[in-house]
């Protein structure tokens with residue numbers, strides 16, 4: 001039976017038939033690679049995800065980590081799975097050889113990691129955060145920080161976190177209050193509380209490396225006064241071994257709707273529970289320069305955001321595969337036209353309305369996967385394209401697409417899971433079937449790594465306007481290159497619909513900013529994000545349809561069918577959203593609190 | 597300690613498998629081909645012996661070009677080199693013919709120990725260790741669940757319906773392993789990269805000095821004459837518990853001679 005976690009065939013299609021990742025092996029960074037190494041990595045990821053991650057997905061959901069005597073207790077399967085993961089070397093896969101990595105392209109790395117997220121998003125969060133942490137330190141940390149923290153993380157001996165949010169400051173990081181007091185020896189002492197910190201405490205590894213945003217007293221107000229610190233749970237001695245316990249302690253665990261396998265913590269810094277060097281205060285080490293912490297963090301967040309989008313997509317994908325499998329086996333009712341009660345019942349897939357739900361879920365899941373891998377490909381281009389000009393273009397396009405890559409799958413991935421529940425009927429609503437968990441897990445994705453509301457503001461308020469609108473212009477040019485290629489193909493009509501949506505998107509962007517009233521322009525930003533997201537994914541469906549070439553297998557026909565579905569059922573929504581935006585509708589802007 | 601592990605690529609036993617209707621041989625071209633699962637245990641055992649005692653692990657495969665995938669996997673698990681016997685004339689060979697090819701290939705290698713999985717999921721004849729032992733004139737210990745090498749002796753433990761066996765033989769010897777002998781490792785990323793640089797030697801029948809007319813479907817000692825699909829699964833029995841559920845279940849199991 002083929003896997004219900006993800007589709008190996010689809011990943012092969014996206015990586016090879018569409019994105020042609022093998023061409024990357026011509027570049028010096030990837031010269032050691034070939035189709036065989038890519039295939040071996042994908043096979044290994046599928047195997048470990050299937051044999052070690054998927055089996056305890058439900059158990060971890062039903063047995064949340066517990067807070068007992070100040071320590072975290074969790075089911076042993078999490079540590080066992082992560083030990084196998086670490087042993088395989090996947091953690092360091094995309095990193096430099098110098099740090100024990102394999103210099104795998106991001107595109108392949110993201111595709112391989114997708115297996116773990118789809119199999120068990122809770123357990124896969126630990127390495128996901130660790131890789132993001134390591135990447136940030138490699139980009140902005142000192143050599144000493146890289147040697148001290150990055151190596152053990154990439155070896156899987158220590159895990160990392162991202163500690164940005166506070167109880168009173170989530171979306172608005174400008175208002176964080178954690179303080180970092182400079183010390184004479186060049187270190188800092190941190191005092192404050194961090195809320196929602198995933199993987200913030202556990203006993204999976206001997207040390208935990210927190211990357212913490214805090215303010216150095218006397219610095220500029222707001223985001224310009226935020227600095228970034230490394231705060232290890234245990235201080236590290238000169239020879240790299242574990243030293244004194246640092247003054248960062250677990251205050252409590254959050255009890256969540258989903259993602260239950262990942263500990264989610266409230267951490268107290270500097271309350272004197274531990275006294276490193278004989279006194280209270282969490283010892284922290286500045287990363288880079290003072291007051292630049294948020295920009296460093298955002299540099300890393302771009303990749304984390306693609307990762308969140310990928311997670312949302314693949315949770316939708318696994319829901320879709322489960323629904324498809326169910327719909328092919330359960331019989332129920334008879335065709336709408338032939339209601340002869342003595343005729344045998346038909347399978348769920350034989351009902352057009354069930355096929356509608358499956359096609360919708362497929363178009364979201366596979367559309368989102370294409371978006372995530374396309375963005376990962378841009379990360380590879382940004383780093384390794386031959387000319388500086390090509391790298392700059394990839395950078396700008398990626399920057400423009402990032403809010404969409406995070407928010408679109410976070411919006412529609414959960415819809416795919418919602419549909420998967422619907423296809424299961426009453427059974428989907430019970431805990432006897434896994435689809436309700438996929439939905440609960442996926443429901444986090446529109447919230448973390450910047451809520452979708454914040455992404456909408458970022459897209460409309462910044463990404464499409466900066467540099468005189470160069471980002472949007474480049475996106476439009478890129479999309480039009482595809483629609484031009486579609487001329488004379490069976491997908492010319494899809495291309496025309498994508499073109500029409502794009503043309504209007506660009507013109508409505510002008511209308512919104514033409515008002516000279518940012519409050520009005522931004523009031524309906526969520527509709528803008530929806531419209532832009534659907535336009536982009538419509539384009540990527542056209543790309544996929546074109547990449548099916550002359551192939552006639554069920555798989556390729558299935559790609560075309562989903563592209564058609566997206567064209568007929570989804571693309572028209574763009575115009576509804578744009579109608580609202582173009583009319584400069586003031587409903588949400590003007591409704592006062594008392595009328596809500 | 598030089599160890600040769602025999603590895604076969606087979607259609608994935610977890611998928612729908614079929615025979616080629618033109619000659620009733622296993623349809624390999626369209627199948628999802630993988631390493632014969634039990635061979636991974638033999639590879640793992642070889643790697644463990646090597647890690648304890650030093651030496652080299654060589655993978656030996658007879659199969660079509662696509663079998664390189666199986667070889668790559670074995671190399672990425674940690675084997676050192678591979679020999680791939682590939683020749684169109686071999687298509688459709690029976691176990692006896694194939695054992696001739698394997699024996700010829702082994703004679704060109706230096707080995708103290710030959711390891712192999714107890715059976716393959718496609719042919720399921722499980723006679724290869726005995727055939728090779730006969731051809732090479734060395735002892736065979738089959739169905740090993742535990743293996744130790746002490747000096748020039750190999751000792752294995754084997755569990756059968758009839759009892760527990762402790763066997764030993766002087767080296768060189770052939771040992772076939774069962775899937776309870778160990779837990780095969782996964783390849784690692786490092787192993788995957790290293791595998792690319794490991795030597796894989798491709799040999800034809802001519803290289804081995806094997807007469808092409810001694811192998812292949814035409815002169816095979818066994819032939820598949822006819823094929824019938826597996827009958828569909830029966831309805832199954834529903835036991836309704838009316839206070840006597842346990843008795844009914846036991847009765848059913850006894851009827852099936854399961855208890």
Ligand SMILES: Cc1cc2nc3c(=O)[nH]c(=O)nc-3n(C[C@H](O)[C@H](O)[C@H](O)COP(=O)(O)OP(=O)(O)OC[C@H]3O[C@@H](n4cnc5c(N)ncnc54)[C@H](O)[C@@H]3O)c2cc1C
Pocket residue numbers: 162163164165167168169170171172195196197198199256259264444447448449450451452453454
């Ligand atoms: C399970 C989980 C794991 C997490 N993991 C981490 C982690 O590892 N590290 C970390 O630092 N954080 C983490 N977070 C925190 C997460 O990033 C925040 O929850 C998120 O940024 C939202 O902040 P908030 O919860 O304070 O909500 P609020 O900021 O209070 O937002 C509430 C609502 O108001 C809207 N809103 C807020 N401000 C604006 C605005 N200016 N304009 C328009 N709308 C606005 C939001 O879109 C949202 O819908 C995690 C959260 C959860 C739930």
Ligand SMILES: Cc1cc2nc3c(=O)[nH]c(=O)nc-3n(C[C@H](O)[C@H](O)[C@H](O)COP(=O)(O)OP(=O)(O)OC[C@H]3O[C@@H](n4cnc5c(N)ncnc54)[C@H](O)[C@@H]3O)c2cc1C
Pocket residue numbers: 330332333334348351352353354422423424425426427429430
């Ligand atoms: C919490 C809960 C409480 C409930 N309470 C009660 C109760 O008190 N009393 C009671 O009698 N029942 C109850 N139900 C049962 C409920 O009414 C059924 O679950 C519902 O009718 C769907 O039937 P099903 O679960 O068998 O799904 P199915 O009928 O198998 O449907 C699965 C999917 O296929 C679609 N489908 C099925 N047939 C067709 C068709 N002909 N054409 C197009 N699409 C089709 C459905 O729309 C659905 O999306 C309850 C269910 C739940 C989950």
